[in-house]
Amino acid sequence: MALAETETAIEPRPRAAADDASDTFPKLLLQNARVRGGRPAIREKDYGIWQSWSWAEVARRTQDFALGLAVLGFQRGDKLGVIGDNRPRLYWAITAAQCLGGIPVPVYQDAVAAEMEYVLDHAEVRFVVAENQEQVDKVLSVRERLPRLEAIIYCDPRGLRHYDHTALTPFTEVQEKGRAFGAAHPGYLEAEIAKGSGSDVAIILYTSGTTGQPKGVMLTFDNIIQMARSGIAFEGLRESDEVMAYLPMAWVGDNVFSFAQSYCAGFCVSCPESGATVMTDLRELGPTYFFAPPRIWENILTQVMIRMEDAGAVKRWLFKRFMALARRVGGKILDGEQVSLGDRLLYALGRVLIYGPLMNTLGFSRIRIAYTAGEAIGPDIFNFYRSLGINIKQLYGMTECSVFLCIQPNGEVRADTVGTPVIGVELKIAEDSEVLYKSPGVFAGYFKNPQATAETKRPDGWVHSGDAGFLDESQHLHIIDRAKDVGKLQDGTLFAPKFLENKLKFFPYVREAVAFAPARPFVSAFINIDGEAVGDWAERNGITYGGYQELASLDPVYDLIGTCIEQVNRDLAQEPHLAGSQIHRFLILHKELDADDGELTRTRKVRRRLIGDRYQPLIDALYSGRDRAEIATEVTFEDGRKGTLKADLKIRDAKTAPIPTTIEPLRRAS
Amino acid sequence: MQPAKQIGEVVLHADNISLSFGGVRALTGISLEIREHEILAIIGPNGAGKTSMLNVINGFYHPQEGTITYKGSTRRRMRPHQAAEQGIARTFQNVALFRGMTTLDNIMTGRLLRMRRNFLWQAVYYGPALKEELAHREHVERIIDFLEIEAIRKTPVGQLPYGLQKRVELGRALAMEPKLLLLDEPMAGMNVEEKEDMCRFILDVNDEFGTTIALIEHDMGVVMDISDRVAVLDYGRKIADGPPDAVRANRDVIDAYLGVAHA
Numbered sequence: 001m002a003l004a005e006t007e008t009a010i011e012p013r014p015r016a017a018a019d020d021a022s023d024t025f026p027k028l029l030l031q032n033a034r035v036r037g038g039r040p041a042i043r044e045k046d047y048g049i050w051q052s053w054s055w056a057e058v059a060r061r062t063q064d065f066a067l068g069l070a071v072l073g074f075q076r077g078d079k080l081g082v083i084g085d086n087r088p089r090l091y092w093a094i095t096a097a098q099c100l101g102g103i104p105v106p107v108y109q110d111a112v113a114a115e116m117e118y119v120l121d122h123a124e125v126r127f128v129v130a131e132n133q134e135q136v137d138k139v140l141s142v143r144e145r146l147p148r149l150e151a152i153i154y155c156d157p158r159g160l161r162h163y164d165h166t167a168l169t170p171f172t173e174v175q176e177k178g179r180a181f182g183a184a185h186p187g188y189l190e191a192e193i194a195k196g197s198g199s200d201v202a203i204i205l206y207t208s209g210t211t212g213q214p215k216g217v218m219l220t221f222d223n224i225i226q227m228a229r230s231g232i233a234f235e236g237l238r239e240s241d242e243v244m245a246y247l248p249m250a251w252v253g254d255n256v257f258s259f260a261q262s263y264c265a266g267f268c269v270s271c272p273e274s275g276a277t278v279m280t281d282l283r284e285l286g287p288t289y290f291f292a293p294p295r296i297w298e299n300i301l302t303q304v305m306i307r308m309e310d311a312g313a314v315k316r317w318l319f320k321r322f323m324a325l326a327r328r329v330g331g332k333i334l335d336g337e338q339v340s341l342g343d344r345l346l347y348a349l350g351r352v353l354i355y356g357p358l359m360n361t362l363g364f365s366r367i368r369i370a371y372t373a374g375e376a377i378g379p380d381i382f383n384f385y386r387s388l389g390i391n392i393k394q395l396y397g398m399t400e401c402s403v404f405l406c407i408q409p410n411g412e413v414r415a416d417t418v419g420t421p422v423i424g425v426e427l428k429i430a431e432d433s434e435v436l437y438k439s440p441g442v443f444a445g446y447f448k449n450p451q452a453t454a455e456t457k458r459p460d461g462w463v464h465s466g467d468a469g470f471l472d473e474s475q476h477l478h479i480i481d482r483a484k485d486v487g488k489l490q491d492g493t494l495f496a497p498k499f500l501e502n503k504l505k506f507f508p509y510v511r512e513a514v515a516f517a518p519a520r521p522f523v524s525a526f527i528n529i530d531g532e533a534v535g536d537w538a539e540r541n542g543i544t545y546g547g548y549q550e551l552a553s554l555d556p557v558y559d560l561i562g563t564c565i566e567q568v569n570r571d572l573a574q575e576p577h578l579a580g581s582q583i584h585r586f587l588i589l590h591k592e593l594d595a596d597d598g599e600l601t602r603t604r605k606v607r608r609r610l611i612g613d614r615y616q617p618l619i620d621a622l623y624s625g626r627d628r629a630e631i632a633t634e635v636t637f638e639d640g641r642k643g644t645l646k647a648d649l650k651i652r653d654a655k656t657a658p659i660p661t662t663i664e665p666l667r668r669a670s
Numbered sequence: 671m672q673p674a675k676q677i678g679e680v681v682l683h684a685d686n687i688s689l690s691f692g693g694v695r696a697l698t699g700i701s702l703e704i705r706e707h708e709i710l711a712i713i714g715p716n717g718a719g720k721t722s723m724l725n726v727i728n729g730f731y732h733p734q735e736g737t738i739t740y741k742g743s744t745r746r747r748m749r750p751h752q753a754a755e756q757g758i759a760r761t762f763q764n765v766a767l768f769r770g771m772t773t774l775d776n777i778m779t780g781r782l783l784r785m786r787r788n789f790l791w792q793a794v795y796y797g798p799a800l801k802e803e804l805a806h807r808e809h810v811e812r813i814i815d816f817l818e819i820e821a822i823r824k825t826p827v828g829q830l831p832y833g834l835q836k837r838v839e840l841g842r843a844l845a846m847e848p849k850l851l852l853l854d855e856p857m858a859g860m861n862v863e864e865k866e867d868m869c870r871f872i873l874d875v876n877d878e879f880g881t882t883i884a885l886i887e888h889d890m891g892v893v894m895d896i897s898d899r900v901a902v903l904d905y906g907r908k909i910a911d912g913p914p915d916a917v918r919a920n921r922d923v924i925d926a927y928l929g930v931a932h933a
Contacts, residue, residue, distance in 0.1 A: 047811035276821035
């Protein structure tokens, strides 16, 4: 390992995670090929059929590719960019780089060329493995500004035949070269793999960066393997589990859930046919262990509800009747609490008539453990799935700690907490309510960014999470917001914007919300409507519209959103901490907030500051008492072109709820 | 990055074709050559005879005069099924799919001519018939992958948006493994993004399978971008034929399209 990568670590790495035979992924792969060589390791749906590769085959193909990389000149410490949707070959490329002591750097596949350029340049990538023409084109378009980049290896040759092939190589050709090289140099790769150890950097994952440029988080094999094993032990995962890999490979969760844990527990991971077929593939596959961010759970629920609205009267009545029962007793049955015999029998009937068929339609029939994390999940959404009997749980963590800090133990699952610390993790809440932690999964450092590393990993050994939260009496952690976003109104009332936004987003009609207040007299909000849900609502109410922008400007839609906000205000009035931060004014944005415009991160978190700057005239209008505001924004199309979008937006006042006199609004001590 | 494409021999030669419906002359003495592996665009104002020309090529219409030489044999009358058997496939100006059938089944119908077992065998669906079905299904799946329509594989085409229906129709034509593909306004009624997709598919078909393509299109940007040669019809006559740049500069074409100032 070159010195440059390790010098940013401020403390020596802790002891090895495992015995030498299984302390890196290449070694685990060899072990799996020996122990369960015939079992399926990875699947991909291709040409309409699930194609599988056994552990022995994966080991062979990975090794061929690793040897091929060596032939191309890939050396210890080199970085390999990996760009594309979840594909077996890209996962093999990750292990292949690790075989040679190199470091894979997965890149978000929907990033535009300029974002890719930043990561590939900052990570000093020499070789790139790209899935297809789309990704190759993006890399080629910035290639001149990447002097270190030597070769682009592509998986799917379609459309690339006439490209200049001096720097382009097909994946299969690299494997062939590797096979020939391996035959001529027996034992070469085994020796390379044996040189690797648990304290080496296994991967660099660029955080999506809610603020500033993305940072490259260096995780060691020990970090990832230890945390993966904690998770496996905690949930009792085994080699017969089924997982679908469909979240971006550049996200730490995918690396742990569909790569590391598969290597450690030996279960099979399946890659969907394409992004558009995820739901059908999910249904065919029926995973037993499934991760989805709240947004996906929410989308699934929205679709179920929309389809139920269109169902016949009998079905609608049955659905309503049994879902009410499930809401009452389903969660309790799942948690093993006491429920009357009559309700149990009714619930069993409901399972035959409604819950079972519904779960089958969604692909959740076999699910044992489901996770959600990344954002707060609406209690309605969370309870919907639990009431059906799906053991959905929340976890809390981040890239810097190799995904988990806390997981909800079975039987202690609630919508408003994120669980208790997993084995080996210590938590502490700082004075300013920031969550601090120590864990075996704590990253080695940010790549080439010692300053940021020092700000996060403090000399006293505590790592700063950047999130504000508190531990309740049962040691469950509650997260309220990003620590730096928690602010105060002019009169000192506590204001946690994300808390409000999440409450708004729990309505199916609201896709995104941004609340503003710091140092202002009251809270106001931007709303992004969900084009699909609101469109459907408009259709059913006989409201015609030409497109998203027009839909967003209609008075009935403003009324609809207004009632959502009133509801949130009524809820807030009951919360002692936050009763003073009710939403007074709002407007509906004319365009969807978009990651391509930099308004959301690639993991779809709101970039508050950037939005504040870009829509400054709108914010001014919200606080000036005007009822209209004009705005011109720059938009980026999917092909990278830019255009300007102008709009004249309405601003509305929202009804606020009276604060019950028994509750004294909490003022922050100054 | 695109090297010069190898354009081969003449595969289809229409010689002095004239077609009239009663007193209406649709085509007057048109001669047209289609060369192997090229993309030929047939353009012209409305009513110029473009679709009639395609219909003559694949045997829907029988011209009163003139002959068509395809693969070395010359004939005046060719029935559509003969054209299909000889590797001429086409799509239609107004989508002509089986609306109640899925994408998969629609494309599968494109394989019918290539199925060797009779329908009794297929009804039994056992042994050789099953094996044949599997081979055809695999071929269809490759087309689905090629056209990136995996997500709508099992969706009845009647429920699909127009742009996707056009793509399914192209898929069905491709299922025949045609040597010559006739596309009648493949991009009509599409938005810019759908058009770009369709252009990419047409170029990819031409490139990956070496299929010769003759297409009718109104969008001049598209025509100039993707075709190797452009033939211009006006009032049933051919007024120009050549590479896109030459045609663009041709006086007669400009007049036909933009109208002549009769001042």
